[in-house]
Amino acid sequence: MGIKRYMIKxxxxxxxxxxxxxxxxTFKSKEEASVETERLKERLAELQDILFAQKKxxxxxxxxxxxxxxxxxxxxxxxxxxNPQGFTVTSFKKPTxxxxxxxxxxxxxxxxxxKGYISAFNRSHxxxxxxxxxHGGLSKEDLKRRFRYIRQFxxxxxxxxxxxxxxxxxxxxxxxxxxxxxxxxxPKKHWKFDVSDLQEREYWSEYQKAYEDVFRESSIEKAPWxxxxxxxxxxxxxLALSIVVKTLEGLDLSYPKLDTPTPNISELISPHx
Amino acid sequence: MGIKRYMIKxxxxxxxxxxxxxxxxTFKSKEEASVETERLKERLAELQDILFAQKKxxxxxxxxxxxxxxxxxxxxxxxxxxNPQGFTVTSFKKPTxxxxxxxxxxxxxxxxxxKGYISAFNRSHxxxxxxxxxHGGLSKEDLKRRFRYIRQFxxxxxxxxxxxxxxxxxxxxxxxxxxxxxxxxxPKKHWKFDVSDLQEREYWSEYQKAYEDVFRESSIEKAPWxxxxxxxxxxxxxLALSIVVKTLEGLDLSYPKLDTPTPNISELISPHx
Numbered sequence: 001m002g003i004k005r006y007m008i009k010x011x012x013x014x015x016x017x018x019x020x021x022x023x024x025x026t027f028k029s030k031e032e033a034s035v036e037t038e039r040l041k042e043r044l045a046e047l048q049d050i051l052f053a054q055k056k057x058x059x060x061x062x063x064x065x066x067x068x069x070x071x072x073x074x075x076x077x078x079x080x081x082x083n084p085q086g087f088t089v090t091s092f093k094k095p096t097x098x099x100x101x102x103x104x105x106x107x108x109x110x111x112x113x114x115k116g117y118i119s120a121f122n123r124s125h126x127x128x129x130x131x132x133x134x135h136g137g138l139s140k141e142d143l144k145r146r147f148r149y150i151r152q153f154x155x156x157x158x159x160x161x162x163x164x165x166x167x168x169x170x171x172x173x174x175x176x177x178x179x180x181x182x183x184x185x186x187p188k189k190h191w192k193f194d195v196s197d198l199q200e201r202e203y204w205s206e207y208q209k210a211y212e213d214v215f216r217e218s219s220i221e222k223a224p225w226x227x228x229x230x231x232x233x234x235x236x237x238x239l240a241l242s243i244v245v246k247t248l249e250g251l252d253l254s255y256p257k258l259d260t261p262t263p264n265i266s267e268l269i270s271p272h273x
Numbered sequence: 274m275g276i277k278r279y280m281i282k283x284x285x286x287x288x289x290x291x292x293x294x295x296x297x298x299t300f301k302s303k304e305e306a307s308v309e310t311e312r313l314k315e316r317l318a319e320l321q322d323i324l325f326a327q328k329k330x331x332x333x334x335x336x337x338x339x340x341x342x343x344x345x346x347x348x349x350x351x352x353x354x355x356n357p358q359g360f361t362v363t364s365f366k367k368p369t370x371x372x373x374x375x376x377x378x379x380x381x382x383x384x385x386x387x388k389g390y391i392s393a394f395n396r397s398h399x400x401x402x403x404x405x406x407x408h409g410g411l412s413k414e415d416l417k418r419r420f421r422y423i424r425q426f427x428x429x430x431x432x433x434x435x436x437x438x439x440x441x442x443x444x445x446x447x448x449x450x451x452x453x454x455x456x457x458x459x460p461k462k463h464w465k466f467d468v469s470d471l472q473e474r475e476y477w478s479e480y481q482k483a484y485e486d487v488f489r490e491s492s493i494e495k496a497p498w499x500x501x502x503x504x505x506x507x508x509x510x511x512l513a514l515s516i517v518v519k520t521l522e523g524l525d526l527s528y529p530k531l532d533t534p535t536p537n538i539s540e541l542i543s544p545h546x
Contacts, residue, residue, distance in 0.1 A: 057373070101328070103433035109382045114374030122491030145432060152425045159418060160376035 007236035023229035055116035065169030069177035158222035169230040296502035311460040328389035338442030341452040420490035431495035
């Protein structure tokens with residue numbers, strides 16, 4: 001299954017209602033996908049090892065989506081095979097007082113990955129355009145400016161060596177209700193239930209429109225958006241992993257060579273004869 | 274003495290060799306300037322108090338200049354009257370390994386002032402264009418790109434509420450030698466002597482040209498450069514303070530009002546009758 005199909009390009013045309021959150025690709029069964037997903041996890045770990053050794057590139061994976069779309073689950077499943085020494089996740093919540101006293105990119109810039117590392121953002125600076133777009137508080141011009149800052153910021157990161165992948169987890173409104181109910185009924189998931197999720201659900205269609213704006217304004221070549229059908233967790237995980245792996249395979253990753261000639265080991269061990 | 278004379282505007286024409294580092298303005302004596310400088314320090318403290326109370330604006334003062342041009346001394350003299358709770362200084366040295374693994378604006382962005390605060394940068398992201406311009410390591414295109422990132426970054430900060438003032442401390446090559454010798458002969462100044470300053474001195478004219486590039490590429494309306502004649506410490510301090518004070522006076526600073534009607538104090542004290 002090619003990932004190109006999920007890259008958001010023709011951004012003036014984008015309409016989320018035409019993209020099926022229930023897609024399952026060409027897999028015959030969930031089990032078939034699982035085998036493939038495990039293989040991709042191993043491949044990702046291999047690629048991370050080279051990335052870390054080479055210290056030339058870094059990778060930033062931005063996860064966005066409605067409440068209950070599976071951002072936490074995606075992070076957990078696709079990155080659990082990584083060496084934690086070269087990987088960080090940051091969850092961006094409602095800004096603290098200190099964060100709100102700075103420009104909205106301030107807290108995000110700090111968490112960008114250094115060379116050799118992979119970072120995931122669970123929510124991101126896109127909340128700072130989505131929320132005011134839905135709930136007000138910024139003028140149209142202010143929003144335009146923020147989008148411009150985002151494009152400039154991401155382009156700068158990309159040109160300075162950070163490959164950016166932006167994943168939108170696309171679920172249906174019905175699926176969201178199912179998941180909210182899971183949270184209410186499964187004691188292991190109670191902690192994830194937040195009554196504000198139900199309030200935000202009232203703004204479903206405004207958020208969908210806000211996301212379409214996001215794609216129009218920020219799906220740039222150097223930092224493309226992908227939409228991920230996310231009603232089925234297993235397909236979501238498979239596809240997100242595929243995109244991350246394919247992206248890393250597109251870089252010129254290779255283990256660095258010794259920059260001195262290979263020493264003669266026997267000489268090193270017994271230097272006195 | 275108006276500060277406009279020192280704002281760098283006609284950037285295509287800028288030639289540092291035509292700007293006199295020995296200027297002393299219209300003062301008849303150092304003592305006359307000192308009186309004025311003290312008055313300005315008090316005024317700055319007043320303005321900082323309002324800035325801090327209002328939490329609407331922030332101020333970033335960027336200090337650049339050749340070795341021994343007086344960056345440390347300027348920070349010490351002009352900001353010593355401030356409330357330290359609302360003020361920070363950051364000295365940017367050679368990047369650490371961790372800093373060098375990120376884009377060059379990463380460490381700088383972290384230190385930008387939150388609303389209500391004044392921050393000073395002793396050296397800054399401008400070192401990341403000056404040093405490669407003089408010592409090589411970046412192509413012409415890479416340098417151009419960095420200048421573009423700087424302009425975009427500073428414009429974003431400015432539009433999001435940070436007023437930026439950039440001060441170039443301009444000394445003569447002879448004055449620099451005098452100051453290096455002071456460092457060698459005064460036991461209280463030994464610690465400031467660094468043999469690399471003598472090595473860098475060999476690149477004097479290349480640095481002057483690099484600074485002219487900086488002015489051409491980054492003297493933008495929202496973040497102007499000022500040149501400060503810095504051969505005379507007292508004039509340097511007076512002028513730098515003047516610029517900072519005038520800049521703050523140009524903002525709409527005012528103490529915030531109570532947002533509820535003034536309570537009747539006697540009622541608050543004895544609420545039960």
